[in-house]
Amino acid sequence: MSYLHLAIISPLLFSVFIPIFYKKFIRIHTGWFVLPLPILLFIYFLSTIPKITNRQTVTETFNWIPSLGVNFTAKVDGLGLLFALLITGIGALVVFYSIYYLAKEKERLNTFYVYLLLFMGAMLGVVLSDNLIVMYAFWELTSFSSFLLIGYWHEREKSRYGAQKSMLITVFGGLAMLGGIILLYIMTGTFSITEIVAQSGDIFHHSLFLPALICVLLGAFTKSAQFPFYIWLPDAMEAPTPVSAYLHSATMVKAGIYLVARLTPVFGASSVWFWLVAGVGIITLIWGSVFAIRQTDLKGILAFSTVSQLGLIMSLLGVGSAALHYEALSENIFTVAITAAIFHLINHATFKGSLFMAAGIVDHETGTRDIRKLGGLMPFMPITFTISIIGAFSMAGLPPFNGFLSKEMFFTAMVRVTQMDIFNLETLGILFPVIAWVASVFTFIYSMILVFKTFTGKYQPEKLDKKPHEAPLGMLIPPVILISLVVIFGFFPNLLSESLISPAMAAILPSLLNAGGEFVVHISFWHGFTIELFMTLGVILLGITLYKTLPKWKRMYDLVPEKLSLFRFYDRLLEWSQSGSYKVTNKYMTGSIHSYLVYILAFFIFSLTVTLFWKDAFKLDTGNVSSIGIYEWVLAIFVVVGSISILFIKSRMTSIILLGAVGYTVSLFYVLFRAPDLALTQLVIETISVALFLVCFYHLPKLQRYETRMRFKLTNALISVGVGAVVTAIALSAHGNKLFEAISKYYVENTYEKAAGQNMVNVILVDFRGFDTLFEITVLAIASLGIYGMIKLRLNRRKES
Amino acid sequence: MEILMAFVIGILFMSATYLMLSKSLLRIIIGTGLLSHGAHLLILTMGGLKRGSAPLLGEHAEHYTDPLPQALILTAIVISFGVTAFFLVLAYRSYQELGTDNVEDMKGTEPND
Amino acid sequence: MKKTNNIILESAITLLLFFIVLFSVYIFTAGHYYPGGGFIGGLMTAGAIVLLLITYDIKTVQQILPVNYRIITAIGLLFAIGTSAGALFFDVPFLTHVFTHVDLPVLGDISLHTATLFDLGVYFVVVGVTMTIILTIGEDE
Structure with missing residues (x-):
């Protein structure tokens, strides 16, 4: 982290304090607090001019994700400096202007200046990053802050429309540009602009050169409001005038120009x-x-x-x-x-x-x-x-x-x-x-x-x-x-x-x-x-x-039919895509859990069956199996009978008890399969869940009179048999195919060496795979709070009414 | 044993799926309970059954059964308990509010206040 | 829950409860070496309290054990995250545990773990969550 990095992100950091200034110093226009920052930054960037004029560049690197080649490398060269001076210089003037333009009594100044500073930092990031991914992140942040600023007077219909339009078009271009950046990475193996420029001669004949070029230009053209993407800019004029002067004429729309200039050595x-x-x-x-x-x-x-x-x-x-x-x-x-x-x-x-x-x-x-x-x-x-x-x-x-x-x-x-x-x-x-x-x-x-x-x-x-x-x-x-x-x-x-x-x-x-x-x-x-x-x-x-002679020939414009304009075309496209996707979604989103489950399960059966055949993975291996004793037979039969009979039982109470019985049998399986921790846990959990099931239905008044409609449905039966068969096939194949040695050896060897424990399962839970456990208890806590909320919040509501 | 277990697991999954496809909320929840039992046994079976003693170093055995599936299942058991409890209360509350246990009837029901 | 009047259950519980809780604490502490640990220990403690609930009614139990179980859950999470994040102060990755062997006069060689503190967090969360669920449903009339 250097002064240069600090200079780039200082507007973002400073924006945190804006709401405090707004609340604490209500009599002073918040703009006065903002004004020093762009002036200081302007002076800072001015001070680098002598260095730049001497053909030097200032480069500072801050490692972010070095394993992916994504580092926040800030580089000041002639082009970056020119833009940085524009951003901070015009920024200072615009902030000064806005102090008089936006009345402190009427406007929400805190949000305005937060958005403006967000934009300033993002724009500095775009023009001073040497890493394309970092530049892309800042690029999207400029689109985002522009969206917020255009929609600043969000109570106006036209502001919202303009904000949405600019967002859709510039983000579309931004995504295209991301595609171009990734293509460049595939060709050169780096995200650094300096290194890409150094390799520019080698990629000229690469087959991905042209797609990358077009993708990058899409990003530049949408951002810089070039034909035919310019249609968002006139609607962006709904923003307060200081914003229009700053973003939509002096700086942000020039980001596309910047990108084209920056990548000219490459393309x-x-x-x-x-x-x-x-x-x-x-x-x-x-x-x-x-x-x-x-x-x-x-x-x-x-x-x-x-x-x-x-x-x-x-x-x-x-x-x-x-x-x-x-x-x-x-x-x-x-x-x-x-x-x-x-x-x-x-x-x-x-x-x-x-x-x-x-x-x-x-x-x-x-x-x-x-x-x-x-x-x-x-x-x-x-x-x-x-x-x-x-x-x-x-x-x-x-x-x-x-x-x-x-x-x-x-x-x-x-x-x-x-x-x-x-x-x-x-x-x-x-x-x-x-x-x-x-x-x-x-x-x-x-x-x-x-x-x-x-x-x-x-x-x-x-x-x-x-x-x-x-x-x-x-x-x-x-x-x-x-x-x-x-x-x-x-x-x-x-x-x-x-x-x-x-x-x-x-x-x-x-x-x-x-x-x-x-x-x-x-x-x-x-x-x-x-x-x-x-x-x-x-x-x-x-x-x-x-x-x-203007009045005489201005009528010529009326000859251009309104219907053919690009503005109308955009509106039509938006309407059409909205209604179209609404229709398509309504076709399959029926609101019934049954149909969703059918989609999921049918896809489950389909994809797994196809994979099994495709990879020729199904393999029945009757050798190398462990023995089956009398206890195992008894337990297996019990589980099978128990789970099938639940299907045919109408009474709720009986089915709950049967579920519990299956659970206890499973815990006995764990005993046989040398898993004492699992057996203990399953036993206690099963007891508590059955109690829970019963407590829940103990309170339901109409328990007895409730009628269960149980009709046999062929599709349901087919799907469930299919799922069962696929899972059996998977279990058999998993046993039949041993592709690699189990990793359990590591745990056996290291449980005492590295964690001084003897119960491997527990050591895995609290030490080797502690993250799993940490998230698990978090999920549990969330579930319990959800339950608490579902029941208690309603009680409070009743008390109020 | 592994082959027998494969069929037991298949039947557990089959019953669970059939229950989940029914309309009664309670049967759906029971289905998810059976499904988690099936999944746990599947993980355990995939790791191989009865290949040595319980994974406690105190046993001083030559071979131990694979501890990793057991750790995974232990996590899964507790999570499925939390999820089942959540489902159960959801069903209980919707039964109180809507007076029905049938998911088809609940479709598109607005809260009554 | 309804107030039951079962003398045998009540007197048996007063005796047994102590042992169940003791056993659950044992199961928890033994977890690193023998079957057990935070999950099972916590569930068993919760089971003991549920047994108490079945014997007496919620109000009585709340008088005996005036505990807010949601706070227990929070304390547990804090323990787990605190132990994990503590590693960051020693410039090692999140969740790195340390242990040391201590020779105590009577008990002999004992190893002390930060992993046990993490497991204690798990224990508290499990007790807190289970009891919160059961009590909220039980209190709802």
């Missing part, structure tokens, strides 16, 4: 990887941007825009993986895609985070997020307007903000795809810049809608619940910090290139580096009159034209 050389990642990414990009325009909810627009921007980053990672095919680093012009992906990842977190916070302010201060009701808010909220316009311009790719720089680099990367000569890109490559350009036009349009429909136009006070006014200072500070980063990164883009972007690239494309080499990243404003510049100019011109 990146494959053409399937290129086409899936780049193709799905670019489809998501255009799909999200086109449908964002249709939204009327501010957060809805932001959700679709997040989907689209995630697609953008994903496509860049896909395109960048092609760089692995071009060796010489100095002339490798395709690594720019990876640079753009990382740079845009940071930029997106800054401008989208601030836009979400601004949307939250609008919602908080006007009572609605519907752009049809909003308008003309600029005079009331000048600061929020400034934040929004800078964020939106950055998102649209306008200079001088950081979004412009990464958008230019995105165009560069897409244009360079046409120069590639692998994977049929000579012909198909042209699609990438075209789709990218069209999507950028739509991105421009929805960015404009977001700002100008809200803050300019006609002010409609009659449609608003509250009188709008500027937000309190505390709510403005976090978005202002983020938006100033947007401007700073815009003017000084190379602030990050040495410290963060270059080390992160080294983690994604390690094979392109010679020992001690590094990626030289230089981002500049002015490239001259290049094709990218003309593309941007085209976007602006066409974008403005289309924005002005």
Whole structure:
């Protein structure tokens, strides 16, 4: 356990104290207690930057299940550090924002911050674990905490629906990813990412390579809301806005991006990887941007825009993986895609985070997020307007903000795809810049809608619940910090290139580096009159034209039938699977114990008979048997007669006594079979059970008048004869086949040596197999408490009534 | 002896199964009682019968019978006692509450309060 | 349970009970060497108390032995788990037992076991469970 491990799990540990803070300091907003933690963590991770910049990694191992190769190995490299800084940095701002957003009088703050810290710890675990199984565990924990946070206002129907949807889709992807992880383990024999990357060349032609690739990508695509799995993200907007800003735009949805980036060294050389990642990414990009325009909810627009921007980053990672095919680093012009992906990842977190916070302010201060009701808010909220316009311009790719720089680099990367000569890109490559350009036009349009429909136009006070006014200072500070980063990164883009972007690239494309080499990243404003510049100019011109004529062509969206949408498809699938499984279950779950027993016993007979024949195991061995004396015959006959006659007896009392008689005979068998402990126990137990049976039925008033319906049933008889025959066959075969020497010799030899006892049975019970006994007495205690509860609780209830 | 025991065990299992398939709750419980006797004897028979003296080192014998099945059975006897008692009280209580011993009649019965 | 009025049973029980309990304790302690142990000892003690219940009624027995058997069960579990977990303090696996040979003046060579403490837990649990079951059913009218 090192400081690094402590840093990862500290949010989880700290969350334990949140309810105490909430209860004890009711006057202070719980958020103030939470705030120091992400700030401290942020500083801690900042302090590792010099090390990372010097091409070092910080690796700490904590053995968890070493026998399975599952160890909690925490590793900080360029990529992990970038994400860790995002998680803790944005986390601190979001916590600060939430202090003003969530009123301490109305909300259940204790649960909110526990969930938020749970998420923070889980997310740090995802990006800093070097072991895939540990990463998977944290990955599912992020899905789980996201579920809890979306459903935070669980009294709302839509929150529950959104929470369930996100859970179903991301957990489906998570399980697929687990499958991929296990396939990777089968191929490489390790769960460690570092070791898998080292072996990546060897597994390329393995038959499981492709299935593993697809499974892992399913996990990444569901988490990062890629087409067609993006449908959970718009519904996740039911979460409180700080959560949307944090989980559903800046961090959690980028876990899929992280996974793709992390495993690029393993899978990146494959053409399937290129086409899936780049193709799905670019489809998501255009799909999200086109449908964002249709939204009327501010957060809805932001959700679709997040989907689209995630697609953008994903496509860049896909395109960048092609760089692995071009060796010489100095002339490798395709690594720019990876640079753009990382740079845009940071930029997106800054401008989208601030836009979400601004949307939250609008919602908080006007009572609605519907752009049809909003308008003309600029005079009331000048600061929020400034934040929004800078964020939106950055998102649209306008200079001088950081979004412009990464958008230019995105165009560069897409244009360079046409120069590639692998994977049929000579012909198909042209699609990438075209789709990218069209999507950028739509991105421009929805960015404009977001700002100008809200803050300019006609002010409609009659449609608003509250009188709008500027937000309190505390709510403005976090978005202002983020938006100033947007401007700073815009003017000084190379602030990050040495410290963060270059080390992160080294983690994604390690094979392109010679020992001690590094990626030289230089981002500049002015490239001259290049094709990218003309593309941007085209976007602006066409974008403005289309924005002005929006009402005319917006009707086109109505042409897309609602029934065919993916959202509807998901609902149908859910309904269908529910009703389908309900029908199937009702077919065989009849609620009658008789039918269940018939299933069990029929399966018992079937499986054991089949196994006996299959393995040719039935063997009658008449030699090597012990002798049968007169006592044994008598006892055997007694047991047989006793047990069969119970079947034909109507009286309860007689059957109980007969059961007792059989039990006593069995204890006599134990005497003959040299088992004194068993004989003693069985005798006493039998006495007490018969007493118990009689006591129970002594109290039943209608004992005599009770009629037993005893009808002979052929099926029952057949099944029971079958069970008897199978068990006899098993007993005979067990005697006939001696596959290995009995292990009893160990006990005979060691009872005195190791446990200083002489009664082997007792020594086995209390010493050699003490666990059995421990659990057994626990079961007994539970049974007795169950009995106590069944009888006493009802007495108490009667007393009350 | 092992072969004779195999048949005795088979008959115990057969009667137990037939009782468990009936509708009366009490007969089901008696069935489970018989079933556990059958299972115990089965484990014991599988380990071999009468191969030496009782597993007590004080006997100073050449061979001892296998102590492991005996330890397992001892655990099983006590557990089956606990389970039978639990079943019994369950039957007793449901008879009190529902006035029937027939499992088919109990199906889908709501508590009467 | 109904109050019975059986003089012979009552006087016989008062005598016999002592011996049965004594025998059950013997069976328990002898368990490591001869047939017996926590299970049988516990069951036999419980059997003795049941015999007492049959002779007198529940109320009388509760006056003679004012014991809450659920607590006995809990004490037993605590003993068993405590002895097992105690091993962890000596950096050996859960449930590791130790024993030592002691030479006492009159009794001679005797070995002392932590396993006996574990078995004592079993004994208490068995007594507690059996009596809880019987008493709850018996008290239910």
